[in-house]
Amino acid sequence: MASDLFAARVEAHGLKPKHVGLMVVLETGRASSQLEIARVMGVAPSLVVALADHLEKLGAIQRVRDPADRRRQVLTLTERGRELLATCAELAESADAEFAADLTVTESVVLTRLLDRLAARQGLPTAPADRL
Amino acid sequence: MASDLFAARVEAHGLKPKHVGLMVVLETGRASSQLEIARVMGVAPSLVVALADHLEKLGAIQRVRDPADRRRQVLTLTERGRELLATCAELAESADAEFAADLTVTESVVLTRLLDRLAARQGLPTAPADRL
DNA sequence: GCAAATCATTCAGACTCTGAACGATTCACC
DNA sequence: GGTGAATCGTTCAGAGTCTGAATGATTTGC
Numbered sequence: 001m002a003s004d005l006f007a008a009r010v011e012a013h014g015l016k017p018k019h020v021g022l023m024v025v026l027e028t029g030r031a032s033s034q035l036e037i038a039r040v041m042g043v044a045p046s047l048v049v050a051l052a053d054h055l056e057k058l059g060a061i062q063r064v065r066d067p068a069d070r071r072r073q074v075l076t077l078t079e080r081g082r083e084l085l086a087t088c089a090e091l092a093e094s095a096d097a098e099f100a101a102d103l104t105v106t107e108s109v110v111l112t113r114l115l116d117r118l119a120a121r122q123g124l125p126t127a128p129a130d131r132l
Numbered sequence: 133m134a135s136d137l138f139a140a141r142v143e144a145h146g147l148k149p150k151h152v153g154l155m156v157v158l159e160t161g162r163a164s165s166q167l168e169i170a171r172v173m174g175v176a177p178s179l180v181v182a183l184a185d186h187l188e189k190l191g192a193i194q195r196v197r198d199p200a201d202r203r204r205q206v207l208t209l210t211e212r213g214r215e216l217l218a219t220c221a222e223l224a225e226s227a228d229a230e231f232a233a234d235l236t237v238t239e240s241v242v243l244t245r246l247l248d249r250l251a252a253r254q255g256l257p258t259a260p261a262d263r264l
Numbered sequence: 265g266c267a268a269a270t271c272a273t274t275c276a277g278a279c280t281c282t283g284a285a286c287g288a289t290t291c292a293c294c
Numbered sequence: 295g296g297t298g299a300a301t302c303g304t305t306c307a308g309a310g311t312c313t314g315a316a317t318g319a320t321t322t323g324c
Contacts, residue, residue: 016311035271044313049273071271071320107246114235114243148280167302176282181304203289203302 002099009091013084014058018043022051023060023085026077033072060084134231141223145216146190150175154183155192155217158209165204192216 007017021041031037034052038045052075055061060081066072077085103111139149153173163169166184170177184207187193192213198204209217235243 018311033271034273045272046274046314047312050312069271069321073272103246103249110242111246114239117235150280165302166304177303178283178305179281182281201290201302205303 002095005095005099006092009095010088013087014054015084015088018047019051019055019060020085020088022048022055022075023077023081023088026061026075027082027085032074032076033066034075035072037075055081058084134227137227137231138224141227142220145219146186147216147220150179151183151187151192152217152220154180154187154207155209155213155220158193158207159214159217164206164208165198166207167204169207187213190216 025031025037025040031040034048035045038048056063062076062078064074066074142152157163157169157172163172166180167177170180188195194208194210196206198206
């Protein structure tokens with residue numbers, strides 16, 4: 001619904017919503033290896049490879065072999081990645097704001113609180129990562 | 133979110149969410165020719181062809197050339213189609229109910245009213261056709 | 265040490281949807 | 295009335311996204 005708006009805008013930064021989702025996972029420290037990320041995001045590991053390839057090419061993340069287990073690739077956000085993520089957070093907020101433009105303040109507060117509770121119940125992150 | 137649940141369940145009836153969306157459009161009389169349907173649903177006309185083909189094969193709709201303009205195909209719901217649609221409506225409601233299981237009654241009422249207003253503002257049908 | 269399991273990667277393919285053609289029909293206009 | 299432009303449905307090739315099986319590298323269990 002409003003995610004389409006968000007998707008269109010992050011595209012200007014060379015990103016798809018799933019790329020942002022991956023960065024959110026990294027930022028919140030919910031996973032570091034690619035397989036963990038795949039599980040958290042609910043997608044196939046092969047897709048994480050493609051997403052990480054792109055993010056690495058953009059300079060948003062770093063891929064480092066875990067010295068303790070050299071099968072694992074440890075992904076970390078770079079400074080550039082954090083900048084990008086901050087920009088995307090702003091885009092998400094403004095998209096939400098536009099979408100809920102004709103709600104009163106109290107209404108929108110009520111709405112976001114209800115949705116947060118539903119998201120939590122669903123085992124999802126409470127943050128704006130519901131746009132994968 | 134909850135639409136995934138809905139999608140999985142209508143699949144048991146040989147339908148995708150878009151098929152249900154098309155039937156809702158017919159039921160609400162918002163369009164009859166295929167091109168109108170495409171515009172209302174926001175999809176390409178060629179997709180409507182495929183959706184209608186499938187629904188016709190299931191016996192849910194009828195395709196009749198408009199006598200007044202023989203370029204147009206007029207789609208109408210059959211009795212079987214109305215039955216299917218009723219079943220889908222139940223599925224949608226139960227999926228919603230499960231999804232909002234741990235909300236109080238007043239909370240869920242507030243939520244649906246807010247979402248309805250947002251949908252209306254967006255020019256969407258107020259009905260459960262937000263699952264396209 | 266060696267077999268089995270684990271992680272990342274590649275690749276083919278399924279699925280959904282779009283846009284450009286094309287045939288049939290209707291409309292505008294002279 | 296007749297002709298060219300527009301409209302509707304349809305087909306088809308292809309883009310985009312995602313999955314699952316196969317492969318290679320590495321680690322773990324025993």
